[in-house]
Amino acid sequence: MLSRANLIGAVLFLAAGIIGFFLPPWLVSLLTIAFANALVVLGLIILWRAGLVPFGQALYYCSGAYTVALLARWAGVSDAFVLLIAGGLVAGIVAFLTGFLLARYREIFFAMLSLAMSMILYGVLVKTETLGSTDGFGVDPPHFLGYAPHGDALGFALYWFVLVVCAISALVIGVYFKSVAGALAVPIRDNEIRVEFLGISVTRLIHMKLVIAGTLAGVGGALAAMTIGHVDPNMSYWTTSGGFVFVTILAGAGSVAAAFVGSLVFEIVRSFAFAVLPGFWQMTLGIVLLLTILFLPEGLGSLATRFRRRKPDTKPVATS
Amino acid sequence: MKNYAIRMLRSGAAALAIAAFAGGAAPVQAQDAGSVKLGLVTFLSGPAAGPFGVPGRNGAEILIEALNAGKVPAPYNTVGLGGLKIETKIIDESGSAANVVSEYRNLVQRDQVDAIVGYVSSGNCLAVTPVAEELKALTVLFDCGTPRIFEEKPRKYVFRVTPHATQDNVAAARYVLAKKKNVTLYSGINQNYAWGQDSWRDFVGAMSVLAPKAKVDKELFPKLFAGEYGAEISTLLTSKSQVLHTSFYDGDLESFIYQQAARGLGKRMTILATTAESSMKRLGNKIPDGSIIGARGSNGPLARDTELNKWFVKVYTDRYGTAPTYPSYHMAQSIIGLKAAWEKAAKAKNDAKPTIDEVVAAFENLQFEAFGSTIKLAIGHGHQGIAEIAYGTYKFNKQKNEGEIVDVVRFPAECANPPADVNAEDWIKGGMKGAKCD
Structure with missing residues (x-):
């Protein structure tokens, strides 16, 4: 079970956690959001491997975020663990229900239908004046099993919390990718009919992938809501989904690590562009994406895989 | 071999670019006391x-x-x-x-x-x-x-x-009723998001306090940045409202004003546009004379x-x-x-x-x-x-070829705002008690 990749992953997450103590608070908060978004991207990678590009992942992201915000506001729930599980669960259920329809479609039809679903939620939220319509509403800072930090301590607590959730998700999804269900993603993309002939229901497999991706997006949304302290209907708008697809293209679908690398690079580049080129930050992001597509068509994640693959070449191949 | 070198160069360049971006975000500037x-x-x-x-x-x-x-x-x-x-x-x-x-x-x-x-x-x-x-x-x-x-x-x-924003709509209601004492029916067209919803709610609230007999006819909420209001204008043309409230701004306001101009909606009812000052210059004679214009305070030509x-x-x-x-x-x-x-x-x-x-x-x-x-x-x-907040009436000056705001009324701050520590919404609902308008 303890493969080399898992060990490296664990060390990297631990390192990220420790480095957090030496970083200024603004960077910690930036990284927290980047890691929370990485979970949504991880879900997109699962679908991407099966050839599916949803333009409506914001539906689940927003469901998770609003679940947290509503529970905190109306039910008085403030424990981060309860909020997180509730957010993931609600998004998972939404994904399960929409999955009955979405799992039957492919390509552009799938993309458009998923977009439509997320825009339905957007429309409903905008029309709900009691939830502040487009202005949204605030989320009070969460507690962690009775521990109620403030200020910078809260920032660190959230950072660690997000890192732990990310590490667990990365491990689970890593296992899933190696399982039969996970490994069948590429065959589904290449030739669905052949997979059916193996006696496997492609629709059910994709339905499962949708639920996993939806739950991850919900967890990401729940974490984002706690970190930002505010939710609004824009979380369900198609540009939010588009943003996640952007990061997925940047990251590439090669590995679990890609989601985290892509999301971190994206947040840092975006923030840098905001600070240095306030009028041209979109262009900067566009150029970065274009350069990635031109020079690293398999995404930033492929840098790691290349490095790993090249290493054994330098040694003589052992023959026995 | 050559291909390999190029590939290495390319990924190296990409990595460098990324590192440069990441590094650039880090510097913390020292605070200058001067x-x-x-x-x-x-x-x-x-x-x-x-x-x-x-x-x-x-x-x-x-x-x-x-x-x-x-x-x-x-x-x-x-x-x-x-x-x-x-x-x-x-x-x-x-x-x-x-x-x-x-x-x-x-x-x-x-x-x-x-x-x-x-x-x-x-x-x-x-x-x-x-x-x-x-x-x-x-x-x-x-x-x-x-x-x-x-x-x-x-x-x-x-x-x-x-x-x-509460004062924009409270003062708008006060201005309308000062200029048109016999308003019995009015309508509203506002964008379907927080700004439009809040504006309309405050306006209707203030109207029902100041002129309890005036009734709401059409409440239209087209979506934000819709840009095309043919159906809404048709609906409004069937209404006998004397006043039309809108908190549209910029592009939406301009499209709406252009589209209604062609169909003469402004001749049927007075358009009350709470933010129209910011688009007045561009709209020129498309705004019907007699429309009520606001500037979200004493700003622009209303300053x-x-x-x-x-x-x-x-x-x-x-x-x-x-x-x-x-x-x-x-x-x-x-x-x-x-x-x-x-x-x-x-x-x-x-x-x-x-x-x-x-x-x-x-x-x-x-x-x-x-x-x-x-x-x-x-x-x-x-x-x-x-x-203080001002409202006025639009008049297009043909000689100068530009719009003017005439008949300006200034409402003191306490006339259009809730007293300290009262929620704006509750204040309007409670009959706007404590407003000082003299």
């Missing part, structure tokens, strides 16, 4: 940039330049803030709430700004307010309208000198003819070729308010640089001369400004 660092946040891209973001930025740019040169008329003729020059750092407000909050933190914690003036969107104002409190960062919200900011909780570090206002209109027009609209006023008065508070705090310390807490203490309940009127931070525990 200047004040001001963070400005406003829309520089997206649909809100044209009507609000850029006029706001322009207003800030020209005012800060003049302040640093000490060229603003009295009583603001001292250099910068209390003799310290203002350095600005400008940030785009676009993006998700997550981006806006991250960038806010970056301004405070990375760039170490002394104060922040910004935010057009009410959603963004609501999102950054708790962060400002957490970071103890002095923040002046400049253009957002929602009264919720100071009603949800008392705030310490957040201020808004610009009056909130009082003070020395400060004359100066502002002149320098702004000279630089940008067009007169300042209300977002420019909102930005400029926010900066002037900050200056007034800063200098009050500095004066108490014999002109030494005040701490943020001292500025905050001086800011609370402050009263100062702004461009178009006097602003009092009278509500929201001394953090929310109220000011």
Whole structure:
């Protein structure tokens, strides 16, 4: 079970956690959001491997975020663990229900239908004046099993919390990718009919992938809501989904690590562009994406895989 | 081999580019004691940039330049803030709430700004307010309208000198009823999002207090940035309403005014547009004569003819070729308010640089001369400004080939705003008690 990749992953997450103590608070908060978004991207990678590009992942992201915000506001729930599980669960259920329809479609039809679903939620939220319509509403800072930090301590607590959730998700999804269900993603993309002939229901497999991706997006949304302290209907708008697809293209679908690398690079580049080129930050992001597509068509994640693959070449191949 | 080298070069270049970006984001600037660092946040891209973001930025740019040169008329003729020059750092407000909050933190914690003036969107104002409190960062919200900011909780570090949106619609109702005493039926067309919904709710609330017999006929809520209002205009043409309330702005307002002009809606009912001042110049004779025009306060052509206002209109027009609209006023008065508070705090310390807490203490309940009127931070525990508001009637002057606002009525601040510590919505529902209108 303890493969080399898992060990490296664990060390990297631990390192990220420790480095957090030496970083200024603004960077910690930036990284927290980047890691929370990485979970949504991880879900997109699962679908991407099966050839599916949803333009409506914001539906689940927003469901998770609003679940947290509503529970905190109306039910008085403030424990981060309860909020997180509730957010993931609600998004998972939404994904399960929409999955009955979405799992039957492919390509552009799938993309458009998923977009439509997320825009339905957007429309409903905008029309709900009691939830502040487009202005949204605030989320009070969460507690962690009775521990109620403030200020910078809260920032660190959230950072660690997000890192732990990310590490667990990365491990689970890593296992899933190696399982039969996970490994069948590429065959589904290449030739669905052949997979059916193996006696496997492609629709059910994709339905499962949708639920996993939806739950991850919900967890990401729940974490984002706690970190930002505010939710609004824009979380369900198609540009939010588009943003996640952007990061997925940047990251590439090669590995679990890609989601985290892509999301971190994206947040840092975006923030840098905001600070240095306030009028041209979109262009900067566009150029970065274009350069990635031109020079690293398999995404930033492929840098790691290349490095790993090249290493054994330098040694003589052992023959026995 | 050659291919391999090229590939290595390419990935190396990409990695370098990324490292450069990542590295560039890190430097922390040292605070200069000889200047004040001001963070400005406003829309520089997206649909809100044209009507609000850029006029706001322009207003800030020209005012800060003049302040640093000490060229603003009295009583603001001292250099910068209390003799310290203002350095600005400008940030785009676009993006998700997550981006806006991250960038806010970056301004405070990375760039170490002394104060922040910004935010057009009410959603963004609501999102950054708790962060400002957490970071103890002095923040002046400049253009957002929602009264919720100071009603949800008392705030310490957040201020808004610009009056909130309630007064726009209360004063609109008062103006309508002053000019048309026999209104029995009215309709509304507003964008289906928080701004449009709140505007309409406040207007209907105020109308039902002031003219209980007047009834609502059509309530139309087309979606934001719809741009095409054929069906809505048809519906309105069947209505016998005497007044049509709209809080449309910029593109939506312009499309609506053009489209209704072709079908003569303005001849059937009086159009009351609460923000039309900012689009007046571009619309010219398309706005029907007799329409009621607002400017979200005493701004633009509705401002009082003070020395400060004359100066502002002149320098702004000279630089940008067009007169300042209300977002420019909102930005400029926010900066002037900050200056007034800063200098009050500095004066108490014999002109030494005040701490943020001292500025905050001086800011609370402050009263100062702004461009178009006097602003009092009278509500929201001394953090929310109220000011006189004016409405007028549109008249197109054919000789000059430009629109004019005539029949201007000025409503005192206390006439259109709730008293201290009463929620705007409850105040209207409760019959607007305590309003002083003489």
